[in-house]
Amino acid sequence: MIHLAKLRDPFPPDIIEWRVGSTSKDKSKGLALAYITARDVMQRLDEVCGPENWQCDYPHAGSKTVCRIGIKVGEEWIW
Numbered sequence: 147m148i149h150l151a152k153l154r155d156p157f158p159p160d161i162i163e164w165r166v167g168s169t170s171k172d173k174s175k176g177l178a179l180a181y182i183t184a185r186d187v188m189q190r191l192d193e194v195c196g197p198e199n200w201q202c203d204y205p206h207a208g209s210k211t212v213c214r215i216g217i218k219v220g221e222e223w224i225w
Contacts, residue, residue, distance in 0.1 A: 148219060152194045161186050191215070 167177035191200045199218040204211050216225045
């Protein structure tokens, strides 16, 4: 059985990475941005759903590409 609520669990602090976002004109200040990698997300989906019960799709939306994630619940794919 898939426990979808576990997808909401916080990620461990040691996998959170940081980068500088926008900076002031003189570059003396910057916005710190926290992120996790796609690999971290895939690992969470494998653990919670099982590797056979999720998939991603990359449809084009005009000039952009969007990542959609589908999860199989019972016999139905939820997007």
